[in-house]
Every structure is written in C-alpha cells, then in structure tokens.
Amino acid sequence: MSDTSAANPGSSGVGITYPAKWKKPPLITNPTLRWGLILGFAIYLALALGTMDVNWGRVWEGLPRGQRFIAAFFPPDFSDSRNVVWDGILESMWMAIIATVAGIALSVPVGLGAASNLAPKWVYLACRSIVAGSRTFPEVILAIFAVKLFGFGPFAGFIALSIGTIGFFAKLLAEDIENMSASQAEAIKATGASWFQWVNYAIQPQVMPRMIGLSVYRLDINFRESAVVGIVGGGGIGATLNTAFDRYEFDTAAAILLIIIGIVMVLEYASGYLRKWVQ
Amino acid sequence: MPLIETSDGPMWRRRATKKQLLIWLGWLVGIAIATYAWQLISEKTIWFFVEDAPRQAADIGTRMIPPKWSYMNELWRPVWDTLNIATLGTVIALIIAIPVAFAAAKNTTPHPLVRAVALFIIVSSRSVNSLVWGLILVLIVGPGVLAGTIAIGLRSIGFCAKLLYEGIEEIDHTQVEAIEATGASRAQQMLYGIVPQVLPTFAGVGVFRWDINIRESTILGLVGAGGIGLELNGSINTLAWTQVSMILLVILVTVIISEWVSARVRGAII
Numbered sequence: 001m002s003d004t005s006a007a008n009p010g011s012s013g014v015g016i017t018y019p020a021k022w023k024k025p026p027l028i029t030n031p032t033l034r035w036g037l038i039l040g041f042a043i044y045l046a047l048a049l050g051t052m053d054v055n056w057g058r059v060w061e062g063l064p065r066g067q068r069f070i071a072a073f074f075p076p077d078f079s080d081s082r083n084v085v086w087d088g089i090l091e092s093m094w095m096a097i098i099a100t101v102a103g104i105a106l107s108v109p110v111g112l113g114a115a116s117n118l119a120p121k122w123v124y125l126a127c128r129s130i131v132a133g134s135r136t137f138p139e140v141i142l143a144i145f146a147v148k149l150f151g152f153g154p155f156a157g158f159i160a161l162s163i164g165t166i167g168f169f170a171k172l173l174a175e176d177i178e179n180m181s182a183s184q185a186e187a188i189k190a191t192g193a194s195w196f197q198w199v200n201y202a203i204q205p206q207v208m209p210r211m212i213g214l215s216v217y218r219l220d221i222n223f224r225e226s227a228v229v230g231i232v233g234g235g236g237i238g239a240t241l242n243t244a245f246d247r248y249e250f251d252t253a254a255a256i257l258l259i260i261i262g263i264v265m266v267l268e269y270a271s272g273y274l275r276k277w278v279q
Numbered sequence: 280m281p282l283i284e285t286s287d288g289p290m291w292r293r294r295a296t297k298k299q300l301l302i303w304l305g306w307l308v309g310i311a312i313a314t315y316a317w318q319l320i321s322e323k324t325i326w327f328f329v330e331d332a333p334r335q336a337a338d339i340g341t342r343m344i345p346p347k348w349s350y351m352n353e354l355w356r357p358v359w360d361t362l363n364i365a366t367l368g369t370v371i372a373l374i375i376a377i378p379v380a381f382a383a384a385k386n387t388t389p390h391p392l393v394r395a396v397a398l399f400i401i402v403s404s405r406s407v408n409s410l411v412w413g414l415i416l417v418l419i420v421g422p423g424v425l426a427g428t429i430a431i432g433l434r435s436i437g438f439c440a441k442l443l444y445e446g447i448e449e450i451d452h453t454q455v456e457a458i459e460a461t462g463a464s465r466a467q468q469m470l471y472g473i474v475p476q477v478l479p480t481f482a483g484v485g486v487f488r489w490d491i492n493i494r495e496s497t498i499l500g501l502v503g504a505g506g507i508g509l510e511l512n513g514s515i516n517t518l519a520w521t522q523v524s525m526i527l528l529v530i531l532v533t534v535i536i537s538e539w540v541s542a543r544v545r546g547a548i549i
Contacts, residue, residue, distance in 0.1 A: 024471065027478050045370075048363040052428075058421035066419040091323075094316035101313045136531055140410060140498045144515060149335050151328035154320045201293075228410040232501060235323070238411075245414050253415075257407060264406040 069250045076258055077251035085256055088230070088240035089263070095154045095161065095236050096222040102158070103165025103222075104215055110166060111173030112199070118177060127170070134167035143229035157234030161222045168221070172214055173207065180206045213275035220267040227260055343524035350525045354510065358529060360424050361506035364499065365492035365537075368431025373485050376436050380443035387447055387473065397440070404437030409495045413504035427504035431492050438491075439484050446480035447473065482548050490541035497530045507533075 028034040078085075113119045113127030134142075143160035150156045180203060188202035230238020237256060244253040281296075282289040294302070381387045383397035412430035420426050455472035463471065500508025507526060514522040 024475065027482065044366070048367060051359065052363060052367075052424050054425045055421055055423065059425065062419045062421055069415065069419065091319075094319045098313060098316040098320055101309075101316075136534060137527070138494055138498050140501065141511075141527075141530075144501075145339075148339065148515075149328075149332040151325050153323050153325070155324040155329065158320055224406065224408060228408045231410055231414065241411065242414065245418060248418075257411070261403050261406040265402055268402075 069254070072250035072254040073258070076255035077249075078255045084240050084243070085237075085252065085259070088237040088256070089259060091154055092223060092226040092230070092236035092238075093263075095157050096219055096226050099158050099161035099222050099226075100165060100215060100219045103162040103218070104169055106162065107166045107168075107170035107173060111170040111177070114170055114174035115177035117182070118203075127174075131167055131171045131174070134163045135171065139164040139225045140228055140232055143234040144232050147233040152233045152235070154235030157226060157229040157236055160229050160234060161225055164225065165218055165222065169211075169214065169218060173211060176207045176210055177203060209278045212278045213271065216267075216271035216274050220264065220271050223267060224260075224264060339520060342520035345521065346525040346528055347519075347521035348525065350522050351529070354507065354526065354529055357500075357507040357510050358533065360427075361493070361496045361508075361533070364424060364427040364431055364496040364504075364506050365489060367428045368496070369435060369485060369489045369492050371428065371432030372435030372439050372488065373481070375432070376439035376443055377481070379436065379440040380447060381469075383440060383444040384447035386450075386452075387469070397444075401437040401440050401444075404433055404435075405441070406437075407434065409434035409499060410502055413499045413502045417503045422503035422505070424505035427496060427499040427506055430499060430504055431496055434495070435488050435492060439488055442484045442487075443477070443481060446477045446484070450476045479548050483545050486541050486544045486548075490537050493537040494534055497533070 026034060028037065110127050110130055113123045114131055116124055119127065139160050142163050143157060146156035146159040150159060184206065185198065185202040188198050193201065226234075226236040227238045227241065230236040230240070231242045233239070237260065241253060241256050244250075244256060281292045281294055281298075283292050284290075293299075379397050379400055382389070382393050383401060385394070388394040388397070409430050412433050413426060416426040416430050420429065450473060454476065455468055458468050458472035496506050496508075497511075498508045500506045500510065501512050503509070507530065511523065511526045511530075514520075514526060
C-alpha cells in the first residue's frame with residue numbers, strides 16, 4: 001500500500017504531515033501518462049464513432065430477421081432434410097484430422113530446424129522464416145489462395161489448415177526444444193550417440209508430452225477453422241452453413257451452430273483430459 | 280528400468296514390452312484413421328486442378344508483382360475501418376466480459392447456477408468463429424462496419440472472460456480477507472480487495488485480444504462485414520492481382536505494427 005502524497009522531504013524529523021485520507025493508488029502511476037492515455041483514447045473513440053457510417057434504417061429492418069434467427073434456436077431443425085449437415089460435419093472432421101496429421105508431419109523437421117540450440121544458423125533462419133510466413137496470414141486468406149490454386153472442395157481447406165498448423169506447431173516445438181534441459185542432451189551425446197539417436201533419446205522424450213497435448217489442441221483449432229474455410233470455398237461444414245444462411249434456413253443454421261459448439265466442447269474437454277493424462 | 284535378457288546378459292531397453300506394444304497399437308490406429316480421412320478427402324478432389332496448381336501459382340505470382348502502390352490512396356479508409364472494428368469490438372467485449380468473468384469465477388460468483396450460465400456464454404462465444412458471427416450479423420444489421428464490430432465483440436467475450444475469470448480465481452486471498460476484517464461490505468471487498476489485484480490482468484488481456492482482433496478484422500470483409508477484407512474480396516473477384524498483393528502487404532504491415540504495440544504495452548504493464 002502506498003500513500004498518495006509522500007511526506008515532505010524538506011522537513012525531516014518533526015512536522016511531517018501525512019495525508020489524513022487514504023486513496024487507492026492508480027494503475028498507471030505517472031499522472032501525465034495516465035491522463036494522456038485517457039484523453040487520447042477519448043479523442044480516438046470520438047473519431048472512430050464519428051466516422052463509422054451505420055445505416056440505422058437497415059438495422060431497424062433487420063431486427064425482425066434477428067428475432068427469427070433467435071427463434072430458430074427454439075427448437076433447431078436437426079431433421080436435416082437435404083442430408084447435408086452430417087456430410088458437412090464429417091467432411092470437416094476428416095479435413096481437420098488429415099490437416100493436423102500432415103501439418104504436424106511437416107512441422108517436425110521445420111521445428112527441429114527452428115530451434116537455435118540444434119540447427120546451424122542458416123537452417124535456423126530459413127526455418128524461422130517459414131514459421132513467420134505461415135503465421136502471418138489467417139487460415140481464411142490461405143484458404144482463398146488454396147481454392148484459387150486447387151479448386152473448390154476439401155482439398156483446398158486441407159492445404160490451408162496444414163499450412164496454418166505448421167506455423168503454430170513448429171513454433172511451439174522449437175520453443176520447447178530451446179527450453180529443454182541441456183544436461184540430458186549432453187549425457188546422451190557423451191555416450192557417442194549419432195545425431196538421430198541424440199534427437200530420439202535426448203530431445204524427443206523431453207518434448208513429447210507437451211507435443212501430444214498441443215496436437216490435440218491443434219486438432220480442436222483445425223476443426224473450428226474448418227467451419228470458416230468452407231465460407232470461402234474450402235469445403236466442410238462452413239460451406240453447408242453458408243448455404244443455409246444464403247437460403248435463410250435459420251433453423252438449419254441454428255442446428256449446425258449448436259452441433260459445432262457441441263463438438264468443440266467435447267474436443268476441448270478431451271484435449272484438457274488428455275493433456276493432464278500425458279503429463 | 281526395462282531390461283531384456285539376452286545370451287550376453289541383460290540389455291537396456293527404452294520401454295517394457297507391454298507399453299511398447301500399446302504404443303505401436305496407438306500408431307496403427309492413428310495411421311488407419313489418417314489413411315481413411317485422406318481417402319475420403321481425395322475422393323472429393325479433382326486431381327487435374329491439383330496437378331495444374333504449380334503452373335497456376337507461378338501465373339498468379341507473376342501477376343501479383345509489382346504491387347499497385349497507387350492503390351494505397353484508396354486503402355487508408357478501409358485500414359481505418361479495420362482498426363475501428365478491432366478496437367471498438369474489443370471495448371464492447373471487455374465491457375460485457377467483466378461481469379461475465381466475475382459471475383464465472385468460483386470465488387466471486389453469486390450462485391453456482393449463475394456460474395453455469397456464465398460458463399455457457401463463454402463457451403458458445405469462443406466456439407463460433409468471428410467470420411460466422413459476421414455472416415449472421417450481416418444478415419441482421421446489414422453489411423458494413425457495425426456488423427463487423429459486433430461480430431468481433433461477440434467473438435471476443437468468451438476469450439476475455441475466460442482469461443479474466445482465471446485471473447480472478449488466482450488472486451491472493453489474504454488481501455481480500457484483510458479488507459473484510461476492516462468491516463467492508465461485499466462491494467467494497469470487490470473494489471478494494473479484488474479489483475486492484477486483477478487490473479493489470481484486465482489491461483493485459485484487453486491489449487492481447489486487441490492484437491488478435493486486428494488480424495481477425497482484416498478478413499471479416501469477406502462476408503461483407505466491413506474493413507480491408509471487403510477490398511480484398513473485391514480485388515480477388517475482379518482478378519486485380521496487383522491490388523491483391525498491395526492489400527496483403529498492408530495487412531502484413533498492420534499485423535506487425537499491432538503485434539509490436541501489443542508486446543510493448545504488455546511489457547510495460549506486467
């Protein structure tokens with residue numbers, strides 16, 4: 001706890017006046033910075049709200065549609081008359097699984113190369129730039145280009161998600177390897193192990209538990225993302241969802257959203273459980 | 280230590296037989312699932328297009344160079360919109376996330392039932408991608424910046440509230456007890472015991488999410504929810520590849536700047 005106004009430094013000894021009331025110390029102690037930030041943010045807010053053009057007439061018109069959408073949740077239409085929902089969900093699942101597998105298979109060499117204590121400088125730089133490149137753009141933008149190159153369908157989504165996985169997984173793998181205990185690695189090296197034996201017996205056991213947890217987590221992310229790559233033509237449940245919205249079939253859309261939420265919850269619970277079990 | 284008996288005496292092995300077999304079984308099942316998944320995806324693929332892809336990539340690549348620098352004059356407005364979508368969305372999310380977080384934290388929740396509702400809000404907001412929220416909101420409030428802002432806001436509630444309530448649960452209880460011992464009311468305990476402890480977390484989470492939201496808001500335009508994604512979509516649809524590369528460059532710079540700002544601010548707070 002700190003008092004707001006410190007005792008007067010000039011008058012030492014007798015006559016020190018302490019403030020009679022305690023005040024809560026602010027988060028940012030420098031008052032100029034604090035008020036500057038507040039003022040700056042207020043000006044920005046005014047500018048942002050002032051330049052935002054909103055068509056309130058259109059909002060007003062849309063409100064009944066919003067009501068219909070919310071009403072569609074009670075109850076949602078799981079009947080799936082055109083038999084597309086489960087097809088889409090399954091396609092998304094398979095897409096997420098194969099993209100996770102391929103992405104991880106590709107990110108293991110990249111991750112090994114991107115660890116500074118393992119790779120020579122030029123390999124390190126090359127692998128780091130691969131990681132940075134695939135992390136910069138969101139999966140959806142990758143998916144747009146994949147659709148342009150490989151045509152509509154789940155293959156484009158698979159490519160986009162795999163590239164996204166490399167950026168995520170290789171980075172975390174490299175960081176984990178950089179943080180591992182060097183003494184174990186040295187011990188294995190002292191036995192005269194080859195490079196592969198060294199990686200296999202010194203590094204892999206140290207990073208494996210965390211990597212298993214992360215791969216389940218990434219599967220979870222890939223499933224969620226597979227719901228959006230479909231919107232730009234990458235196949236999976238996103239395409240079905242987009243069609244449902246285009247046809248104003250809110251009850252089907254509600255059902256799809258609830259199924260996605262359900263699967264994501266199950267995956268999140270499973271990945272949490274698995275991570276605890278592995279570690 | 281698992282050992283194997285050989286004619287030359289015991290030898291070291293990495294794993295016991297049973298465990299090794301289990302691991303192999305795991306690999307077998309995993310590979311079977313992956314193969315099956317691959318087969319299903321490959322059935323739906325037109326391989327002619329895939330074989331053609333390298334040529335297409337080279338073609339698009341040459342068409343994208345050089346970026347159309349003069350196009351930048353038309354991009355300032357979308358960049359400003361994108362920034363606003365991310366910032367205002369984060370502000371909305373924080374305003375809603377704070378009460379949700381207090382309701383979801385075990386030590387501040389008024390009732391277990393309220394906690395369940397708050398957790399449900401968090402999960403459903405997190406599971407639905409901002410692009411999907413955008414899709415819904417464009418139908419309801421019409422295309423434009425407002426739909427994007429609300430989409431980012433709704434999407435971020437879950438993320439912010441989750442990190443905030445974890446922060447609230449990890450506070451030091453002795454301080455709250457000390458405030459309680461002075462005879463403070465529940466609201467005063469909250470204000471003087473809990474809030475000062477979690478305020479840095481709040482600020483950190485806000486800035487962290489803002490950084491993520493900048494990335495997300497660049498793509499919201501693809502479904503018509505405003506921002507630079509709108510220009511990207513238009514340029515791709517009209518095959519204006521020099522404009523596309525310019526937009527990608529702008530997105531890249533924006534993302535790098537926002538990441539730098541976020542890292543600096545979080546470094547200053549924590």
